[in-house]
Amino acid sequence: MIFTVSLLIIPIVADESNEEFQGLAWVTEEYPPYTFIDNGTPSGLMVDMVTAISRKAGYELPKQSIHFLPWNEAYQKALTKPRTVIFSIARTPERENLFSWVGPVVSSDIALYSSRDRNITLHDRKELANYTIGTITDDVTIDFLVDAGVRKDSIVTRSDPYKLIHDLDDGTLDLFAYGNIAAEYHIKNATGNPGFYKISARIGTFPVYIGFSAGTPENLVKKFQNAFETLNKTPDNGEISETERILSSWLLDENLKHLEYLTEGYYPYTFMEDGIPKGISIDILHEVFSRYGITIPSERFTFGTWEEVYQKTLTQNNTALCIIARSPEREDLFQWAGPIDKTSNVVFSRQDSADEFKNKTLEEMKIGAITDDIATIALINSGGKDIIYSTDPKELIKKLESGEIDGWAYASMPGYQLINKYASDPDSIVPVHSLQTYDYYIAFNKNTTPQVVQAFQDMLDIIRTEKDQTGVSTYDYIMYRYVDPVYSESSITPQDVTDLVNQTATDLARDAPGTIKNINAGLPPYRNAERPDLYVFMYDTAVNMVAHADNIRMVGANYHNKTDVAGKPFRDNIVQGALTNGSGWEDYIYSNPVESGLFWKTTRYQLAVGSDGKQYIVCSGMFRNNSE
Template sequence: MRIGMLVILLLLALPVSAGLQQLRFITEEYPPYNYSENGQLKGIAIELLEQAFAAEGLQLQPQQIELLPWARGYDTALSTANTVLFSTNRTAARETLFQWAGPISADRVVLMGRASRTLQIDSITELNASELQIVAIREDVGAQRLQELGVDPDRITLASNNTSALAMLEAGRVDLWAYGEDVAYWLMRSQGVDPSAFEAVYTLSETYLYFALNADTDPRLTEQLQQAIDRSRDLATQLRFLTEEYPPFNYLDEQQQVAGIATTRLRTMLKDTGLQAEFQLLPWARAYTEARLNENTCVYSTTRTPEREAEFHWLGPLHISQWGAFSLPEAGLQVTQLDQLDGLRIGSFREDAVGQYVAGLGHQLILATTDRENLTRLRNGLIDVWVTGVTHAQRIAADEQVSLTHLFTFNEVPLYLACHRDISPGLIQRMQHSLEQQDASLQHPYSSGAQES
């Protein structure tokens, strides 16, 4: 009996970090979080896991991670102790099924449809009353959310993986695809499908992605993994600066690097403060949500509104933006102010401050996923007027060799770097001081005549 008790005590005394190497990790093709490229697993979640192991003085072995179809991986993680499934949406329905470590990132699950159809869904009741057919992946959060929200099962087709689901959507066999927005667009680009041909028409959920551990896993291992993730983030001094395609402030240059006049100011700020930041260009709503939910993350170029004030630390201003209304010359519109837009189809995009301002004045908007899509919609006769940043619209139109009529300008606002509330006040002060020093060296900072969106 004493020998048995001694063995138990010795096992309990073993460092839990060693147990992390006994965990079995399962993932799927879900870029940019986890995916296979040239036989190697890559992605945001893979990097975070490697950093967590390194923070414990361990090395994550390639054989510890298996790439499986989602439904098979999900069932395995449910039934097998010491198994970890990622990247997994943490939802209310799944909360008690697993133990959780993370988060990895925020994730927005949507219904994707063809942009040319300009589908608009305002409720699940409206969806069920339609003839629209939806594809989802078995056991994926998209399929689970459809069930939880009460979507008619007769209009849902289950696919085995995301490639087949995309093929069904592209071929017109279904009208909508329930899936993660960023992952859907990534997959489209990798498959040679034009992402601008599709858009998010309804949001099913906005949640975090986590490492989901089997419920019977030793809780000490879950806690150790969580602490390792936290420690790896503490060791990382790098910030994330997220932005959108919004020339001339922020855009991808010919080398596919984030550039623009706002980006240049921020790179100068980083050099002055000795800080590091990863720059990433995303759809605006996604970039905005990431910065609101994730530590050490900032978004720019952001309009500072009363509704957004409490959500962020605000650094800047970076520049001034003028807002305007645009149409095609052949439309022959003769309008000079916003209250003359009644009865016209007005285009904007999700979470954009310009569109929110116009909607706040009582106008109905047709929302795109990205602002560049609105130029295409204008050319295709799907909208009559496009409201956006003045120089931004002119820059995109020049790139596409499209003539625009600038109907009128209706507002002028400063643009900021908006940072997550948990970034330390000392760090915020250092960055703000650098921006103010840059302003002091300018004769006319924030001049709106040449620098606006």
């Protein structure tokens, strides 16, 4: 469900300016999330803005009257055809006298993207002259490149961003230059991965405006500008302005500023310590905030009973649950970002009553459960019938100790923490029955714009997969801060990974460049589509990551002296083991692409010689399960 901006529509008597508005031609390009077509209807941040401004000015702009063209065609039409309005358009000195301007509405960065296997990093603008750069015809990026010292006639221009991405992929281009927000969208559509290409540099920021072609009546532009300024005003009641409401419905950083973050207190995911919210989910949220350059105060995190925070997120816009199990029963109630981790649900009982659970079914036992809690759903699904409901875990723990109930259903890790906090004798309460295990997510109110949730998911994926200078992801650090590594549910066997390593080594000997390209594209057999935790990765003898079928962000980086989250230099051990012994196995801690959490992993490695005469260390790993 798309978030709808609620604006007060006031009937306005038709006047001459209203008729003039009707005579305007509105043009734009496919430039998500600012402007794009959604199921045949114009949509996006700037579409919402121009329709909202028009409404404030007294004119109801039909979205279907907005024409989408390739950027160069839209730009030339706005230059040459009177009474044309173009958006989104950057206001630059070169364009200053070509249009009448309304804005600025928002800003965007110009980023330069390169293939990760090229590992291009620009430290000085003078280095741009060494590369072939492509961008969109007539785009503002050209002005930034020229200002940075690039000859205009050397810039490759096309009207279609996907052709530029193709040129970057096949090596025709060294760098693709474009506004970063739209570029990430197009790259994700083209490759399935918003981080597929590396940002080699950023060369500037431009403000986004609405441009009226030369000759548009001054009073009409002024009326539009006044309506825009009215939209920007903060209401006397302290709520956010209508402009902020539109921006926050499309841009993740703006949205994050206005959300209320709700939780019950659910260790180790969310808890209070010395008055400060902490935990896995809280730390992940703060990491997302920091990557957007914003700070969210502790007061924006609201702790309450589970029923209170659950119902509030269900019914109130601009809310998010910091941690919640995703289940079929809840699937359509929220929008989801994650997973963050997974947790099993259990039934706890007194130790002296544990034997009763061996001889009785769950439906014969009187079991306490929290209203609307996921363990309650798991209990009902497992046959629980005689359920005593409460909103307070402390109350149920006390009833369990007094014998008023036979058991208490709750998530295992949070349950242990609450037992240690509230039970008179924590050691006397033990888990006696396993219920279902669920993945835990951050859940947004259903009315949140899907593009915002997707942007949050993309950033979460980066936090999970992007390794820092020590070779560890932020997600790994956060998880290791609170929980120990666990065993996996993976069915991958030692023979599976050995066979894959052997096949890859054979393919390298036959065609090293083609094999490396196919690995980085995540193609089978190098990444198993049905079992995506079975994949190939590969180092050279200097511990540079040459190819990775699951995480393209790692390609091109050097991992010498870089460790797992526990400090083990497993990559150096792998390369040294291959150079010394030819092949072997290495154990370490790592995150799993198909399961949330930190896991014990073991990797098979083998020294191979490619058709190019170079030595490679071919690897494939398995996440260990507790049956070993």
